[in-house]
Amino acid sequence: MCGIVGYIGDKKAQDVLLSGLKRLEYRGYDSAGIGVIEDNDIKVIKSKGNLAVLINKVGDETIGTQGIGHTRWATHGKPCDENSHPHLSENGKFCLVHNGIIENYLELKKELIGKGYNFKSDTDSEVIVNLFQLFDDGDFISTTKKVTGKIEGSYAIGVIDKENSDEFLVVRKDSPLVVGVGRGENFIASDIPAILEYTKNIYILDDGEIALISRDDVKIFDKAGNRITKKLREITWSLESAEKQGYEHFMLKEINEQPEAIRKTLAGRIKNDLVDLNLNMDDAYVKSINKIAIVACGTANYAGRVVGHLIEDKLRIPVLVSYASEFRYNNPIIDEKTLTIVISQSGETADTLAGLRESKGRGSKIVAITNVVESSVAREADYVIYTQAGPEIAVASTKAYTTQIIALFMLLIELGFKRDILDVATINEWVKEMQSVPEKMQLILENSQLIKNYAEQIKDSSSLFFIGRGVDSVSCLEGALKLKEISYIHAEAYPAGELKHGTLALITDDVPVIAIGTNKVLMDKIISNIAEVKTRGASTYGVGFEDENKLIAEVDYYIPIPRISEALAPLLAVIPLQLLAYYTSVVKGNDVDKPRNLAKSVTVE
Numbered sequence: 103m104c105g106i107v108g109y110i111g112d113k114k115a116q117d118v119l120l121s122g123l124k125r126l127e128y129r130g131y132d133s134a135g136i137g138v139i140e141d142n143d144i145k146v147i148k149s150k151g152n153l154a155v156l157i158n159k160v161g162d163e164t165i166g167t168q169g170i171g172h173t174r175w176a177t178h179g180k181p182c183d184e185n186s187h188p189h190l191s192e193n194g195k196f197c198l199v200h201n202g203i204i205e206n207y208l209e210l211k212k213e214l215i216g217k218g219y220n221f222k223s224d225t226d227s228e229v230i231v232n233l234f235q236l237f238d239d240g241d242f243i244s245t246t247k248k249v250t251g252k253i254e255g256s257y258a259i260g261v262i263d264k265e266n267s268d269e270f271l272v273v274r275k276d277s278p279l280v281v282g283v284g285r286g287e288n289f290i291a292s293d294i295p296a297i298l299e300y301t302k303n304i305y306i307l308d309d310g311e312i313a314l315i316s317r318d319d320v321k322i323f324d325k326a327g328n329r330i331t332k333k334l335r336e337i338t339w340s341l342e343s344a345e346k347q348g349y350e351h352f353m354l355k356e357i358n359e360q361p362e363a364i365r366k367t368l369a370g371r372i373k374n375d376l377v378d379l380n381l382n383m384d385d386a387y388v389k390s391i392n393k394i395a396i397v398a399c400g401t402a403n404y405a406g407r408v409v410g411h412l413i414e415d416k417l418r419i420p421v422l423v424s425y426a427s428e429f430r431y432n433n434p435i436i437d438e439k440t441l442t443i444v445i446s447q448s449g450e451t452a453d454t455l456a457g458l459r460e461s462k463g464r465g466s467k468i469v470a471i472t473n474v475v476e477s478s479v480a481r482e483a484d485y486v487i488y489t490q491a492g493p494e495i496a497v498a499s500t501k502a503y504t505t506q507i508i509a510l511f512m513l514l515i516e517l518g519f520k521r522d523i524l525d526v527a528t529i530n531e532w533v534k535e536m537q538s539v540p541e542k543m544q545l546i547l548e549n550s551q552l553i554k555n556y557a558e559q560i561k562d563s564s565s566l567f568f569i570g571r572g573v574d575s576v577s578c579l580e581g582a583l584k585l586k587e588i589s590y591i592h593a594e595a596y597p598a599g600e601l602k603h604g605t606l607a608l609i610t611d612d613v614p615v616i617a618i619g620t621n622k623v624l625m626d627k628i629i630s631n632i633a634e635v636k637t638r639g640a641s642t643y644g645v646g647f648e649d650e651n652k653l654i655a656e657v658d659y660y661i662p663i664p665r666i667s668e669a670l671a672p673l674l675a676v677i678p679l680q681l682l683a684y685y686t687s688v689v690k691g692n693d694v695d696k697p698r699n700l701a702k703s704v705t706v707e
């Protein structure tokens with residue numbers, strides 16, 4: 103996904119910009135560029151490909167101390183030099199970087215062409231920079247207001263003006279942007295890690311806000327152009343915590359961080375063996391809830407499915423779990439008695455944010471479960487539960503998933519208690535089980551050699567199946583997603599009982615089947631489903647409790663997990679699946695942390 107960085111100060115801007123862009127590489131991109139003011143002119147250097155290509159091209163080309171940089175993930179127009187950012191206005195006065203999508207850019211482009219403007223790229227972003235030229239009235243703020251009055255869609259924009267080497271401007275709507283404050287120097291970034299090396303003092307801009315940034319000052323304005331005062335936040339994470347800490351890949355580091363991430367997510371929320379999320383949810387409101395809608399994408403959606411299942415089972419409240427990309431187009435049945443739970447690691451996923459707004463517009467209260475403090479979903483929700491996973495850099499989500507499940511589980515307990523469905527003794531029991539998760543995860547992590555061997559065995563398969571019953575079939579969805587995402591092997595998750603209704607035709611001796619069995623009631627069922635695929639020649643792998651002897655005897659290979667209450671089993675069952683995907687990707691020589699075609703945070707629809 104696109105990344106922005108900007109600088110004004112005494113340092114050579116290209117150095118700050120390139121190091122900032124390097125920190126944003128994890129977001130995924132296909133081209134990059136910088137624009138630096140020098141001698142009343144703007145030097146733009148950009149190229150398709152990775153940062154190494156750009157760094158080589160930049161060389162010692164620029165010496166200016168003010169500039170903007172960008173990593174692009176193509177949305178309008180293919181990845182190529184011309185479509186890379188920054189873009190210059192036709193008269194070369196303005197230079198702009200943009201994250202987001204301008205929905206009415208075609209009309210605007212037509213209008214500008216009609217006025218004699220020529221375009222060099224296929225991007226929607228070049229329209230914006232030419233609007234700066236069109237509306238240029240000598241006052242940066244008033245020009246910006248005119249531009250933002252014309253464009254529809256989402257944007258985080260950084261603009262420099264070659265005639266103004268003392269300041270530059272940023273504005274945002276529905277796309278994140280922060281301003282970093284230093285001494286005699288200031289920064290902008292779409293993500294905090296880009297500038298954390300230089301400053302820990304950050305302004306987080308809200309929708310519609312504009313900031314005018316000079317070496318010694320940051321002036322912030324609301325969308326009407328009135329000067330406002332904002333709270334300067336001190337970011338407490340160190341840059342080190344966003345680095346690999348000795349692991350070969352961020353993904354492996356993040357898989358191994360899960361015990362700690364679960365501990366941190368529980369911390370401060372368990373009191374006297376009861377759960378207190380400090381949400382200040384009114385008891386009468388909790389009792390009035392007659393439906394729960396869970397809205398999220400990808401892995402976050404599967405976390406929702408794991409606990410959605412349990413909420414229906416334990417609290418007897420109907421739960422609708424939707425893919426956020428579909429939700430708002432399905433005319434969902436939501437009203438003020440529906441509680442909507444949105445789940446998003448980044449808190450910036452465009453579809454999830456749109457789902458949140460759809461539900462809110464229909465009168466529902468919103469609980470956001472997110473890993474990013476002050477992210478868009480956090481700011482727009484009525485209640486927020488922060489997962490304490492720390493920055494997740496690998497595109498494949500791991501620790502975000504398990505911390506989302508634990509956060510949801512705590513929410514389930516709190517709702518159950520307030521609705522007089524769960525008694526203290528039951529909650530005490532569940533709390534103890536939750537507290538046992540980190541240690542049990544650790545035991546699985548220590549047994550990873552076995553999984554490494556299995557990765558060798560499956561690495562040349564062209565297709566795999568994950569099968570399970572009940573909530574295990576949700577763990578299958580996550581296992582298959584992980585494997586597809588980073589090993590590029592086709593994998594399909596299937597409710598095991600459905601195989602015989604068509605899919606069994608695909609099972610042959612070169613299609614391994616991974617079966618998850620953690621449910622006692624359904625154990626005999628999954629065992630007969632395994633027998634069905636074995637008969638068709640499939641080699642079978644089982645994931646289940648360490649003492650599940652019947653299951654162990656049925657499969658060819660087995661990955662044991664420590665026993666835990668069935669409700670929490672998905673938290674353990676997913677660890678071998680994450681490791682299997684990881685080691686398969688490594689053995690295939692893939693780019694584990696940055697899989698092809700994917701981005702960490704999907705901030706466009």
Ligand code: M6R
Nearest residue numbers: 400401402446447448451498499
């Ligand atoms: O930041 P979010 O949790 O909203 O992201 C949602 C999905 O894009 C994300 O979980 C994605 O599916 C992961 N890359 C999967 O590993």
